[in-house]
Amino acid sequence: MTLFLQQFVNGIALGSVYSLVALGLTLVYGVLKVPNFAHGALYMAGAYVSYVMLTSFGASYIVAMAVSVVVLAVLGGSMEWLVFRRLEGKTPVHSMIAALGLLFFMEGTADVIWGPTFRQVPTPFDGVVTLLGVNITEQRILVIVAAVVTMVGLYLLLKRTLVGMSIEAMAQDREGALLVGIDTRRVALLTFAISGALAAVAGSLIAPLLLVFPNMGELIILKAFVIVILGGMGSVPGAILGGYLLALAETMAGTYVSFAFSELIAFGLLVLVLVIRPTGLFQKGV
Amino acid sequence: MRLPPARGVALSLLLLTAILFPLLVDNPYLVSVVITAYVTAIAVYGLDVMLGYTGELSLAQGGFFGIGGYSAGILMATYEVSFWIALPAAVVMTAALGYVIGLAALRTRGDYFAIFTLAVGVMIVIIIERWEGVTGGTDGLIGIPPPSSIGPLRFDSLTAQYYLVLFFLVLTIYVVWSLVNSLVGRTFVAVRNSEELARAVGIDAGKTHQLSFVISAALAGLGGALYAVFLGYIGPAMGGVQMTFMMLVYLMIGGVASLAGPLVGTLLVTGLMQFLQAFAEYQMMALGPILVVVIIFFPKGLAGLAKLLPERWRR
Amino acid sequence: MSAPLLRVERLGMHFGGLKAVDDVDLDVPEGEITAVIGPNGAGKSTFFNVVSGFCTPTTGRVALNGVDVTGLAPHRIARLGVARTFQTTKLFPEAEVLDNVIIGRRQHTKSNVLDATLRTKRLRTEAAECRERARQALEFAGVLHLEALPVGSIPQEARKRVAIALALVAEPQLLLLDEPAAGINEEETSGLTALIRKVVQSGIAVCLVEHKMRMVMDLSDRIVVLNQGKKIAEGTPEEIRGDPTVIDAYLGGSSHA
Numbered sequence: 001m002t003l004f005l006q007q008f009v010n011g012i013a014l015g016s017v018y019s020l021v022a023l024g025l026t027l028v029y030g031v032l033k034v035p036n037f038a039h040g041a042l043y044m045a046g047a048y049v050s051y052v053m054l055t056s057f058g059a060s061y062i063v064a065m066a067v068s069v070v071v072l073a074v075l076g077g078s079m080e081w082l083v084f085r086r087l088e089g090k091t092p093v094h095s096m097i098a099a100l101g102l103l104f105f106m107e108g109t110a111d112v113i114w115g116p117t118f119r120q121v122p123t124p125f126d127g128v129v130t131l132l133g134v135n136i137t138e139q140r141i142l143v144i145v146a147a148v149v150t151m152v153g154l155y156l157l158l159k160r161t162l163v164g165m166s167i168e169a170m171a172q173d174r175e176g177a178l179l180v181g182i183d184t185r186r187v188a189l190l191t192f193a194i195s196g197a198l199a200a201v202a203g204s205l206i207a208p209l210l211l212v213f214p215n216m217g218e219l220i221i222l223k224a225f226v227i228v229i230l231g232g233m234g235s236v237p238g239a240i241l242g243g244y245l246l247a248l249a250e251t252m253a254g255t256y257v258s259f260a261f262s263e264l265i266a267f268g269l270l271v272l273v274l275v276i277r278p279t280g281l282f283q284k285g286v
Numbered sequence: 287m288r289l290p291p292a293r294g295v296a297l298s299l300l301l302l303t304a305i306l307f308p309l310l311v312d313n314p315y316l317v318s319v320v321i322t323a324y325v326t327a328i329a330v331y332g333l334d335v336m337l338g339y340t341g342e343l344s345l346a347q348g349g350f351f352g353i354g355g356y357s358a359g360i361l362m363a364t365y366e367v368s369f370w371i372a373l374p375a376a377v378v379m380t381a382a383l384g385y386v387i388g389l390a391a392l393r394t395r396g397d398y399f400a401i402f403t404l405a406v407g408v409m410i411v412i413i414i415e416r417w418e419g420v421t422g423g424t425d426g427l428i429g430i431p432p433p434s435s436i437g438p439l440r441f442d443s444l445t446a447q448y449y450l451v452l453f454f455l456v457l458t459i460y461v462v463w464s465l466v467n468s469l470v471g472r473t474f475v476a477v478r479n480s481e482e483l484a485r486a487v488g489i490d491a492g493k494t495h496q497l498s499f500v501i502s503a504a505l506a507g508l509g510g511a512l513y514a515v516f517l518g519y520i521g522p523a524m525g526g527v528q529m530t531f532m533m534l535v536y537l538m539i540g541g542v543a544s545l546a547g548p549l550v551g552t553l554l555v556t557g558l559m560q561f562l563q564a565f566a567e568y569q570m571m572a573l574g575p576i577l578v579v580v581i582i583f584f585p586k587g588l589a590g591l592a593k594l595l596p597e598r599w600r601r
Numbered sequence: 602m603s604a605p606l607l608r609v610e611r612l613g614m615h616f617g618g619l620k621a622v623d624d625v626d627l628d629v630p631e632g633e634i635t636a637v638i639g640p641n642g643a644g645k646s647t648f649f650n651v652v653s654g655f656c657t658p659t660t661g662r663v664a665l666n667g668v669d670v671t672g673l674a675p676h677r678i679a680r681l682g683v684a685r686t687f688q689t690t691k692l693f694p695e696a697e698v699l700d701n702v703i704i705g706r707r708q709h710t711k712s713n714v715l716d717a718t719l720r721t722k723r724l725r726t727e728a729a730e731c732r733e734r735a736r737q738a739l740e741f742a743g744v745l746h747l748e749a750l751p752v753g754s755i756p757q758e759a760r761k762r763v764a765i766a767l768a769l770v771a772e773p774q775l776l777l778l779d780e781p782a783a784g785i786n787e788e789e790t791s792g793l794t795a796l797i798r799k800v801v802q803s804g805i806a807v808c809l810v811e812h813k814m815r816m817v818m819d820l821s822d823r824i825v826v827l828n829q830g831k832k833i834a835e836g837t838p839e840e841i842r843g844d845p846t847v848i849d850a851y852l853g854g855s856s857h858a
Contacts (some may be wrong), residue, residue, distance in 0.1 A: 032358065033397075033398065035397045040382055055447055083578055083582070086582045089584060091341075092397055093337070093341070093342075093343050093396075093400075094581050094585060095345065096397065096583070097534060097538065098576070098577070100345075100534065101573075101575065101576075102574060102578060103574070104531050104570045104574040105573075105574025105575055107570060108568070108569065108573075109571050111567070112567055154293075195539070207290060218408070219408070222404065222405050222408055225401045225405070229401070267405055267409050271390055274390050274391070274393050275390055275393065275395060319821070362618045465718065467721075468712065468725060469707060469710055469712045469728060470712060470716075470717045471717070472700070472703065472704055472707070473704070475693070475695075476693055476704045476707070479693035479694060479695055479696065482655070482687070484645075484692045485654075485655075485674070485676045485679070486653060486691075486705065487684070487705045487708065487767065488679035488680045488705075489676055489707055489708065490674075497714065601802050
């Protein structure tokens, strides 16, 4: 039972990060209708910015994360401004290829600056809390709590602010949004900035638990795609729920079956979805 | 469908240059660079069949390249099968796998198809890395012998290997050319232009996609197999997503849906990369933005630019 | 009596709670023009999509020459002799006019990859035949002079004619026209009306959805009126003109059909 609870907590912590990454991806998809393959690179960049702030500038963890969020929001926004905006009206294939170009640019840049070495990120939250016989590192607690806070913040942003409502309106009906006077370009820019910020939060939170390296975003982005396809492209609740579910399934499979099997879960789910229902499991039929 | 005479002459000259190249250039390093470009170009033609003519972005092309390479490599190095059996076997194996993967992947189109094939590409690398007993894991597979001789024809010299690879490249270009200029190729393009209309005029869009995907995979398998045999070695990176990315760069720079595009793009970029080898670590950092710029400003690549030249320049 | 060319029985197409097509019967006899009319949202386009195989109906059946084709894929239905055009004139935008029409003949050809790479006699004969047929279809539609132009560069009316040529080149038994006269002027419409009449005279049955009443009244042998997915009237143009239910549906809103 203790093992189960232990793994459950670990799964929730991992799920928090999956959800945050999937959220950024799904928001951008909702607005742009293109899968942003470079999103994993934003997550990687977010982790590196925190790493640099912590190790080179001696910033506190919270400050490091805040800087990372700002930097990545700018980076995300400039992606839209410099690249995707210029591909408006072209086929989705154009945007997808551009996204791949951005992905390899960012990975290549990280590789040039920091090299392919795996880096350990220090955290002040290295204590351990014991609860019901389960040992939880403070960092994991931070991950879980910070993710929930971020999600609540995002929810309030989407539901309570004009900007957020425009994002949702545009995700549902781009032309309609244009007709009611929404500045779709500004909304697209903001959505990318938010997605960058979410990736920064995710990357900064996970960095102390895993290692930081240039390709760290490649596997998680695939998982985020699986989550987003399962939950329905563009769906916010789907991304959150899917993130936690996939992480729990992986953690449990890794504990009770084998590690290799846990890695196959995401891919197996993807095949299953495609075979059963290519448009996504929780999406309404058209 | 027949070539205009001027283009025929130009083509013959090009072919002659390709044939004379290893005789005129007494630089084994340069010859091996061109061989690498040729085998990669074969796979890039495959990518173009799917992306340029059928309109779907397959991100598993690097994975298929790897499967072709490993199939040939394992058959030849581990089981000592002759090249002349291993090569067709590798192509058939890759095509068959492409068919099976296509059954699932082609239930989707566009972005979902790209995501799914990306996942396939990543899974292929993971499997290659994990299946150590067969593939040699992350170390790769060494000791793949050169092709055995047929009668008096020996393939252990660089020049002979050059001609062998050139033969398969020319064959590839011929097959792609005759396909795209036939009713079969028109069917691909019809499906790319409007799947709905294609179906309304009686075209089985599913079968068309499947066919294109299998051809695309087979060409990747051919390129990969030749690559492994020529290098005598194959590692997981050759089947990786980065390989797919490189192929995309070659294709987009050369120009999609054009006959010369894949070859020109591959030769040009591989050549430049060798020339600028001192800056090799900046390769990805540079190619990423180049791809973005090409997509935004020259979506048809060099082939598209060539078409903008005045008519008389082309003839 | 033999079965009619197209017979639609109790056809229903529901999207969730919405009944886009609800219990509709319709026959299209050989050699006639049947029009399907109705106010916006009456279910006409959905009806066409079901008949041509793009949607699988929720209830009912579709039969061609007495053979059940319900739920067959669009390309199968096309190969059984049903051609269609689309409301927003669909063509292959990147190709030339002639190339556009050639592809409509593909369903009658057998050339495969091997024929293409070996450039067999079959491929060459079929390619030449497709080309010839395509030119004939363009001539029939009165747009042969545009054969070498890119589709993107020709006017709207010509595009509609090319779309009809593309449908005809397959030599269908039944032609479904989805608002053929949308977006063209009076004079062009009468030109198109003449073309459609010529199509029927050549032995092809036509079923059309159209908003332009004069064209419908001019052309049709029979008219079927849909409102909110239901068939509310059927008859000759004269009968429909005087039918109070129809007038009510068009004028009195759609609250009580």
